[in-house]
Structures are given as C-alpha cells and as structure tokens.
Amino acid sequence: MTWLWKEIEEDWLTGSALAQPPEAIVEAFERVEAHFGRPWIEASRMYEGGIGPARGTAPTLNIVTLGRQLAILEHVDDCGKLLKKLRDRDASAYAELSAIWLACNSQELEIEYEPQATVSGRTRKSDFRIRRDMEPWTYVEVTQPNRSAAQERMHTVMNQLARTIEVTTGSYAAEVFFLRLPESSEVEHVRAVLEKEGALSGAHENPLRDGLGVIYFNTSQPGQFVVDDHGFPRVPRLAQARVAGENGQPVRQIAVRMPYFDSRGNQFLATEAAQLPGDAPGLIMVQTSGAPGALKEWVPVLEDEFQLELYCQVSGVCLFMGSHYLTDRGEEHRIETKLILNNGAKHQLPVWLQANLHSD
Numbered sequence: 001m002t003w004l005w006k007e008i009e010e011d012w013l014t015g016s017a018l019a020q021p022p023e024a025i026v027e028a029f030e031r032v033e034a035h036f037g038r039p040w041i042e043a044s045r046m047y048e049g050g051i052g053p054a055r056g057t058a059p060t061l062n063i064v065t066l067g068r069q070l071a072i073l074e075h076v077d078d079c080g081k082l083l084k085k086l087r088d089r090d091a092s093a094y095a096e097l098s099a100i101w102l103a104c105n106s107q108e109l110e111i112e113y114e115p116q117a118t119v120s121g122r123t124r125k126s127d128f129r130i131r132r133d134m135e136p137w138t139y140v141e142v143t144q145p146n147r148s149a150a151q152e153r154m155h156t157v158m159n160q161l162a163r164t165i166e167v168t169t170g171s172y173a174a175e176v177f178f179l180r181l182p183e184s185s186e187v188e189h190v191r192a193v194l195e196k197e198g199a200l201s202g203a204h205e206n207p208l209r210d211g212l213g214v215i216y217f218n219t220s221q222p223g224q225f226v227v228d229d230h231g232f233p234r235v236p237r238l239a240q241a242r243v244a245g246e247n248g249q250p251v252r253q254i255a256v257r258m259p260y261f262d263s264r265g266n267q268f269l270a271t272e273a274a275q276l277p278g279d280a281p282g283l284i285m286v287q288t289s290g291a292p293g294a295l296k297e298w299v300p301v302l303e304d305e306f307q308l309e310l311y312c313q314v315s316g317v318c319l320f321m322g323s324h325y326l327t328d329r330g331e332e333h334r335i336e337t338k339l340i341l342n343n344g345a346k347h348q349l350p351v352w353l354q355a356n357l358h359s360d
Helices: 005-013 022-036 038-043 057-075 080-087 091-104 149-167 184-197 265-273 294-307 351-357
Strands: 110-113 116-119 122-125 128-131 138-143 172-178 204-207 213-217 237-246 249-259 282-287 316-327 330-341
Touching: 005 022, 005 057, 022 038, 022 057, 022 080, 057 080, 057 091, 057 316, 057 330, 080 091, 091 110, 091 128, 091 138, 091 282, 091 316, 091 330, 091 351, 138 265, 149 184, 149 237, 149 249, 172 184, 184 204, 184 213, 265 282, 265 294, 294 316, 294 330, 330 351
Parallel strands: 138 282, 172 249, 282 316
Antiparallel strands: 110 128, 116 122, 128 138, 172 213, 204 213, 237 249, 316 330
C-alpha cells in the first residue's frame, strides 16, 4: 500500500515538522513497509500505558531514520539475518544497522554481515567487515551496553516516583530534578511532596532538603516534556516521564531526572577486543544509549587503556549515540560519534573509514 504525505502529516506528525522534505519522508516509510509491512509500522508507535498510537516527531522520526538506514543494506551481503532481527525489534540489530550506516557514510563499499574470522586459533563471527576497492578487510564488533545495576536501581526509583501520578487528581505537570542520588527515606519524602503539592495551581517550585534537588510544578503543560537544566551545570542525566489522561487528553504528568554516568568503558574494551582477529584492522563500535555520559567520560578511560599496549588487535573504538535535534526546518536525527584511535595497534584503520566515523 502506497503511503501518502497527507496521511503522514495528519495522522503521524499532527502539526509537528521534520527537517526532511515530504518526498524523503514518504520514501522512508515505504522502504520500511517493503521490509516489515504496514502493521509492523503501526505497532511501532504503540506504547504500554499510552492513550492510543503515539503521534508527533518522535515516532515519525524513528520510522524515517530506520528507512534511511535500511537503504544501506542494498550493499550488504547476507543481510537476511539482520533484517529478521530488526523485524523482531532486537535492540542489538538497531545498533548494528546504525554502525554499518555510519561506517559507509553513503558510499558504495563492500560489506559482509557476520563473516567468519580466526581468532586465537578458533573460528569466530564478527558482526561485519568492510573494505573499499579490494583493500584489506576491516573487522567490526558492535556492542550496546545494557543498564548497569546502579542504573537499574535509579530506574526503579524514577518509576516509583512517576507512578505517584496514579494516586493524585487534578491537572498538573511536575518535574523532579535531582542534583544527587536519593536515599530510600528521601524518595518517600519526594513522593509525599508530589501528592501534596500536585493539586496546587500555578507555576511554583519546591527546593528539597540537603541539596537533593528541586521539584518544579507547572512550568510546562501535561503531555509536554521540556528539557531544561534550570540554571544548574549540565551533566549526563537519566529521565523518565509518565502521563495520565482523561477523555483522550493528557491532564497530569510527572517527570523525574537524575544525574548519572556509566563508568564501564574498560570492561567493554576487554570483552570486545577478544572477538577481533589479529591479522587485520579491527574496530569496536559501541552504541552508548544504555551508558549515559559515555561519549564524554569513556574517552580518557579508553585512551589510558590503549597506553597499556594490551590491545594490539584493536585499531580503534567508535562511541556513537543517536539523538533528535531541533533545526530551523524541524526535527532531525543525528548521530554523535567519538573515535578513539589506538596508535599502538598492529593495523591502523583506513583513512577513509576514520573520516566516515568523524563525519556526523
């Protein structure tokens, strides 16, 4: 079934705007449908606890980004396994697709998915390998860190506070802005403040004791989540929001934000390095959405690890993470990258690949 721009504009964007022209958006939707079908696309915007299908830039841009990246698979040998994992909504497959897309940078290169390689006398499969003009292959391992135990605890706390919305009434929007991690007793105090002050009208704020943070009430409308550091230093943060609706309209919202960065960079380097062959350039690509702060905090850690001269098979590590950005034409999906080269590696990354990974 052919997608029409009017349908996407009215039923998906509903007044929001993307930076891409309509024909590019339609093309991306049709490419995703060709691989996975329209029901799969519609299911992508259904969220647990949501009021009907999600609309706006976020669900639309997710499909457009996937459609753009799927185009690169026309140049990938044996990509059926990757497509199946994408169809099954396997998170690791999305990381692999983004990594392939970044490495290619819209160029027609030779790519093989899950090629076999000999590592320490054993046959292993890399995630993919890539080359240009019959040059030696570069083998690539892609990983996507899961949440750490500390991060899981923080998500539990955020969920506990966000669920306070279920026992309150009236219309309000609250943001719990933590400046440090709360103790259990402090979580209960925050819950009590939300239950008591959520019913108050007008914009106001409640500073929490002992420098824990601030609760901001009604600085935005229910259903809107505005990222604002409120004049405090900008640091990596985790966030969670929950919205309650009545008659199909959002009436209450609680958002929780906590400072946090992941410190496991050296662990992933050691694990993924063991998967790379020693007779060709080797690259580790890490999708860092599950490791808040990694794009900044892991760079000096990995540089120090490379100084130990323990990873001669690793030519470099590319950290990457996608985000939605607002431009003067509308929202766009961009991928930020940090490439850390290992000057002590046996084989250096091809210059063109280094340039591709620095490009976005």
